[in-house]
């Protein structure tokens with residue numbers, strides 16, 4: 594069995610993302626044929642008891658067409674207006690296309706903060722789950738009508754990666770208008786095993802014209818899913834029956850192989866969360882962390898940023914960059930008082946009777 598067939602066999606839950614360029618026509622407006630074909634492929638999977646979550650772009654682009662705007666507006670309020678008009682049209686087309694398979698369309702609009710707050714994050718998962726049990730296809734997009742620059746994801750590749758990690762899906766499929774990751778000679782890379790600098794350097798950096806993503810954002814999104822131990826397929830959403838072809842093992846698109854370890858739900862949440870600061874560690878601590886030990890104050894050499902106890906922080910080793918992420922038990926202010934100390938010295942340094950023995954417990958730690 595090839596890597597491809599082995600990786601794509603027996604999948605129970607899949608997240609599919611389709612980009613604006615794939616879903617709309619170059620002259621503007623929704624590409625009905627693509628949308629209908631996508632729904633038929635997804636309905637077939639749902640009939641075969643695969644849980645499907647769709648992340649769909651195209652609201653702004655569809656809204657631009659409705660409003661007669663030829664060029665993507667620069668003003669945020671106009672982009673919001675286009676999204677408000679387009680999102681509704683987009684969803685009504687999905688609802689119509691799914692109706693012939695006796696499926697409903699369930700719209701979920703998200704902002705970055707929905708992934709930051711643990712309760713909202715879990716509610717989002719419950720809603721997706723309930724839709725799937727109710728013969729409805731969850732269709733997710735960013736809430737572009739209210740998301741302003743500072744709180745925007747900006748592109749749906751990352752939202753799709755976060756959703757994959759949220760629901761613990763077995764596969765993420767990113768559909769755009771290119772055939773996969775292309776090397777400098779325009780050849781599609783069929784299978785990628787490691788997301789190393791070599792891959793980043795050979796991938797062409799072009800961005801899409803009607804959406805906001807590009808190969809760069811796809812690589813970042815794919816990296817997050819790979820680290821969580823799940824595979825990613827990048828393929829051309831304009832190819833008829835692309836999902837069916839990919840899952841039947843046809844050698845099209847790029848398959849990014851999953852990392853070795855399948856992360857549990859708690860670890861995937863830690864990965865998804867935006868870090869509030871950085872904890873810098875020495876070489877000894879870095880080696881212990883790699884052996885899945887907890888982080889102790891002794892190995893901390895400094896912190897960057899202002900964070901509270903319970904926040905998610907990045908862990909970095911000077912020279913090696915970011916090592917991982919974890920839930921910290923002390924604030925940045927406290928960290929500045931206890932860095933480099935032995936655990937037994939911490940209560941006195943913080944003028945407390947007792948305090949946690951470690952800075953980040955191994956169960957609250959994800960190494961990249």
Ligand code: GLU
Nearest residue numbers: 651652653748749804805
């Ligand atoms: N949320 C945007 C839309 O629906 C698309 C963002 C993207 O291109 O990834 O228009």
